[in-house]
Amino acid sequence: MKIVDYKYHSKDITQGIVHIGVGNFHRAHQAFYTNVLLEDNDQKEWGICGISLLSSDEKNVENLKSQDLDYTLTVCGRDGSDQVYKIGALQELIAGYENPKAVIDKIAERSIKIISLTITEGGYNLDKGTGNFDLEDEKIKHDIENPRFPSTVFGFIAEGLRVRKHRGNGSITILSCDNLQHNGDTAKKAFTTFINAQDDELASWVMQNVTFPNSMVDRITPSTNPADIKRLNANSGSTDKVPVYCEDFIQWVIEDDFIAGRPAWERVGVEFVNDVSAFENMKLSLLNASHTLLCYPAFLSGYRKVDNAMHDPLFTALLMDFMNIDITPYVPAPKETNLELYKKTLIERFANRSVSDQLSRLCYDGISKFPVYIMPNLSKMIKDGKDLKRITFLIAAYRHYLKYKKDSKGLTYDVAEPWLTSEDSKFIESSNPLDFLNLTPFKSYNLMASEKFTQEYLYYAEIIKEKGITAVLNTIVSKN
Template structure:
């Protein structure tokens, strides 16, 4: 985490009282205010704090209940170190061209760092008061094969957790050990709610927990499959990484220092399958949509928003654009994204009832172009090997099955291939952050990259049309550069 500002006092329960009336404050906050913890969130990052924690904060402001959040980091202590001295309070800055609107969020009661004290995390997960576990660990946190959704039994963390169930390191290790302890104690299981960008994220989560449990004990696997609810959800809000400049801006507005505020956009959406045997907050009163089947919503969002975002990230980065809004200010890229959505993605969608797809796509273009959100292309480009199967390759499979062209999607895949080579168009090194980064850098061409089964599965590399179109797109990228490659797909260019 970057250094904090030097504005004087820190944000906390005492200093919050003196904040300006225009800054919204929580009605109740933290365990010190008597807020009972009923939710454990695993993956305490900026997105959760700008999204699920805000919806829950709104619920608690409306009607206090047993739904405080214990935030757990599976890796770094940075968020805990920032929030603990602040009584777990932090600022959300909603940012657009008109300026920033600030609020203090108080729904987090406690922060834990799993590598430091796994026993404390297991204790919190095992308590009867814990009725929901929410998750934002990104695609790679599931320790699965993105192309198939199956648990990766060879993952080092999974192997460790099978051998050391009382000292887990992974999401599956913590949840299965806690569920086993609850089973043995006669405590009902908690509901597990994935909030990550995975198709059928509830089904994927349920499968991973069951598969991991079966490796430990087949009876435990059956119990988890029969009793643990894993509803799916779709989440949507753009949350760039916080910068030191953001911290200074927020500190000046607050009059106190917030070590880790989160910056976000006005738009927020949460669609949740309503299956919570142990109860839940009244999220629907605060704008969440409770549905019986989330799949049409998540497919629309994954393919239109996330798929476009990944294409912008790789192509935009290669063309020298540091942020999404910078890329969208270029008519060549704006036209590419619009055509990608309209011509290649939209025909593959089963539009949810009542959804206005034209309006949704127009809103996405406006959100991408928001100059107040400095969403770095490099940030979005992280972990591409885990993201491509959900964001681009599923759409390509549908286009192939229908005998339809997919030139823009293929260029996005080719841009990822160019990016993971680790050198940009000017010969400068790229800081590639990906679980497969070391391996990907050794693969010299499209044919070898297409052989990465974890990304492309077994079917796509064997499809001659797919291989030919992606190989040609990569050759065009290398020959002309990203911007000209994008422009070449515009029929009016």
């Protein structure tokens, strides 16, 4: 298979973007868009400097550096055809756990106009119940008291901005690329709360010199395991140590609020708007919420890949009913968007055999995902007296997944919930299913105040344990 190589020369590129969190999604999405744009002679100042703050990224950092930061991206078509691209948008990669000063100096550089972020839904240090920034976190307290020796993304960016301000190197934009409601507003809340607690003078400068546009990002990008690396390289004829693969669908919608300038991403398909809310609501409520609804019941049924579950008519029907009956009334379509086509395309994307995403990836960190993808619409549904069976079933399935750690085939599994508190663990282990509704992502919604919700949830919690997930799912789908 022929690899589409980039045509620009790295010596001609300067860095205008710092990106924190150089994971697979960034390399398949923002770096992909930027890679195409760098072909234009008047856009050479928008190369990316990647920053990794986590020592767990060390192997990936070493591998990328060993191949001059270039990597291959395989785009998997829904028609079964693939295309491989060589990506060169990463011009530098700094390991903050090895050289924190280099991170701070890079953020302070005059040429850097944008700090973009993919630090996950849970990375903004917001209390999952209240939504407030947690100033009592031990790492946060350390960074507030020791500004020159940061350990968190908030400490690094604050110190970088402080040096930038001191050097007179101008304004900058912080661009969140994470799946959060109003992600720019969320980033602004997190970073300004931290900076206000640390440095009044810097806080005043940030108010005048930093913008936080909201954005919506979309491209399904699985994690890559050793078998994937071998398969991808065999298909492309490459020896890439860190290849990435993704679906053929891609979307990026951004509010055009860049105080220091921006790349002309609109030339390569990015949409700039005044308000991203409708796009964001559509994507989080339909795609991400459907992923959440799918992953726990499918995993408990014994599936491990998204496409395999989606070729089971039970799960296709579950998701279609969820999107059409439960969510569509709360999702006004953005202008010129065909919502029916969007939903149909989502089913096709989930079922893409070439992508074959991991259900474990979708199950990861439900504590951070439920407050973003599920709870806002659930609270409206309860208030409006809507049918709740699919979501009460989901929450009961989530409890079963966390509590019993064994699927319907008798296979045990590990749960990955990095933000689970010791109090949450007690609620999960409790023999009373109602205690689970006090879990961090649910407690502020007072679900026990709804008799309809609690009755249905208790019913599903008991019957899933008694009859198994598939038997229960059959009753839910057949009633529609």
